[in-house]
Amino acid sequence: MIRSKDKAVVVRKLSELRADLERVGDLPTSSQTLDQWMRYWIENVASKRVRPNTLAGYRSIVDRHIIPNIGRVKLDKLSAEHVRRMQASVIEAASSSYALNAHRVLAKALTDAEREGRVTRNVAKLLDAPRRGRTELNALTVQEAIQVIALCVDAFAADVYDPEPARWATYLLTGARRGEILGLERDRVGEYLDLSWQLQRIGDVFHCAG
Known part of the structure; x- marks a missing residue:
């Protein structure tokens, strides 16, 4: 449903929906939240592809960084701005490395959501991934x-x-x-x-x- 007091906004959004419909052949109608999708994705999609340790890492990233920041957002309402805010929040609370990991896991999950027709595009791909901070390693000579x-x-x-x-x-x-x-x-x-x-x-x- 499109709502706006501005006719021009309604026309623009309708045009965007038509373009999405032509591109993917269907439009998402579910009110599923990102939280719900990420948990479903971890248990039913990612678990079939990656090793147990990798899956445990994904689950930690989802629980600590993605869901607390943007988990309540409806999946079909998720925007690049939401992803940008998540990145900034994770960088502030943890580090750029954690923000990069969160971005990558979110992008993987949204790629599958797009493939299944749950969203019309992967908004995580609209933004550059955070750059990992340089780490000095103390190796043996x-x-x-x-x-x-x-x-x-x-x-x-x-x-x-x-x-x-x-x-x-x-x-x-x-x-x-x-x-x-x-x-x-x-x-x-x-x-x-x-x-x-x-x-x-x-x-x-x-x-x-x-």
Whole structure:
């Protein structure tokens, strides 16, 4: 329904609706809120595509940054201005990195909403994503890494079982992720390391992902 005291506004909005109808073949009539759509999307769409840890990250972003800021907005009323306000709020409360993550998750969810005909366009794509702030990483120097490996070698010679030296030496020598090293099994260690598996902790449950 289009309402306005200004005839020109009514004509303009009607023209926009006609253009949307010609483009997508249908118009959204649901009064579903963004909150409702994001929760549905997490459980029924994203969960089929991404790994458990990634899904947990999506859920955290939705619960902490997207829904508190714009969750009450009707899905078909969501505008670029709403997204802009969310970005600003997240940057102020957290950081530009969190704002970038929120923008990306929202854009993914709205892409699926558009594909399903729930919205006529993805308003998140109308804005530039926030730029991630520069982070200084404190990495070991080559000499420090050599010293750590030497300590690990010394630990191997001790007559005490301790898996930590092997784990840290493998980190430094391969650059593999933590989950990949923890997921290593005996039959995957030889001339080459087979890093097909990861051990991930999802909440209180350990999950093996291939």
